[in-house]
Amino acid sequence: MVLPLKKSVEELEEESSPLPIGTYWQLVRRKFLRHRLALFGLIALSCVVCLSVFGPMFTSRAYDEMDLLNRFKPPLSAGYLFGTDELGRDVFVRIMYGGRISLFVGLTSSLLSTSIGLLVGLLSGYLGGIVDRLLMRFVDVMLSIPLFPILLILTMVFGSGVKNTILVLTVFGWMGVSRLVRGVVLSLRENEYVMAARVLGTSKLKILFKHILPNVMPITIVSLTLNLSYAILAESSLSYLGLGIQPPTPSWGNMLQRAMNYILATGLEKVVPWWLVFFPGFMIFITVLSVNFLGDGLRDALDPRFVSES
């Protein structure tokens, strides 16, 4: 039986080529912009970054400027947008300066740890054999040490402060990335184009950096966002416990440090200074949430398998 040919050739061609037109990065951008949550993340994160980087330039108050007549002022009173803390310092100004520190620590340590993870993953996956076994066993071991307690203890050993917080977060932040990257390299290594490059006599190093590295980048970028959100959370937790960034330098974490005491100390007749807790924590939350949304959008957009889906 011959089926009647109902469709024109053009229609058929259109159907049989599901791949949208454009370069990889054009497709990524298109896909990313369609991801509503990721777009929200990008916009919110940009706002937070701008507020922290440029905000302090437009304010006359310093982050440690005290106004002892206006202690514990609630938000939107006495000219303070987010209220004042126990020393009459402007919570809003401190949040902007704290954002600089928190974002700097988060970004630096996540960039460092992701780079280390990428390097270890590349070496482990590509070299294979004994190097791979040793490195991955080491990763297993590092991963079975409870993360937050060891971060705490490392700050005791190295001391606290901006530099040491970055160091500690880097030393214990690279393992997850290296595992992911290794997995991808293992599957890439067996591809025909790598084989072809090897047959052509390309050096191992060149294959690794010219042929494999670009294909590992998507998963690395996604891991970077995961590491960034973890680093911001961990820094703020350490600083909250008094072991990360040290006062008077404000960070979103250490701003909450003594807030608890005042909340318990104020009786029912006085106003609970909830804003001391709410605003810095909310900034951490909204930043980490944006980074996570961004990461999710990038995961969908960068994955070449998903690009073809409209």
Added chain:
Amino acid sequence: MRRYLLIRFLELIPIFFLISLIIFFILNAMPGDPLLTMRMENPRAMTRDPAKIAELRKYYHLDDPFIVRYGVWLWSFLKGDLGYSSMYKQPVLGIILKRLPNTLLLTVTAWLIGLIVAFPIGIYSAVKKYSLFDYFFTVLAFIGISLPTFWFALMAIIVFSVWLGWFPVTGVQTYGVSGFWNVFFDRLRHLALPALVLGLVQVAYWVRYIRTALLEVLDQDYIRTAYSKGADERRVILKHALRNALIPIITIIALDIPYFFGGALIIETIFSWPGMGRLIYEAVLASDYNLAINCLMFLAVITLLSNLLADILYVIVDPRIRLGAKAV
């Protein structure tokens, strides 16, 4: 099966040694001379006689090579001699054993709360994929992952303890409460808020994992077969699909146990809950190296045991698992 578990157990031993090596390395990176520290803590009891000091150095193996000191330290750890806490002036083992039940009570309760909440939501999200319910909990999961634990805990205290007065603010129990049921309910009231906070933070992760794992299984042919044979949806999902989805879920849930101790550390500190996490925090603040390091060793051992627990659960859930056939 017994062979499988035995091999799994034996595999943990080298990992344990490597962990202890890393921890001992950190202990060694601590600044300062141990004898000097001892003298500072207890000036009158310490001798200044050089001969005696040399004897003490020899007794504590201070001048021996790293690997010898590691061996001596590990051997005494395995014998249960954990040394003294400089903060409490007591043997470390006793302090840890006194704190451990509190932590276990908190984490196990939180863990159970997490499971009880996460499973129905995760299953329903997978079954009603892309529905409003699913979308709502997807966003909620992102929110949960992004919440700083300490902030969530502090806000919970402000709202539920300070403003509404439903729960006591901190501690394990009220002094002066007597009678079995009074004590029981009093402790329950103290446990409720920290356990809820700790458990609910974890729910967000688990809902995602349960949903993903179940979705993967629901695509399989045998699920369609079960449907086409007329099995009702409830039976297909709970009997056919969930059982197979459980393996990856168990991996995640058992491997999350160490994260619970990390979360518990912050929660215990905020709620003044006298557990292991708070103990580590106090030790770190007081520079009580020995106490802190030994707490860490304990947590590492518990982590390894939870890995073993995951293996045991695999065997219970999946009869196919033998050493040759790999778990997902």
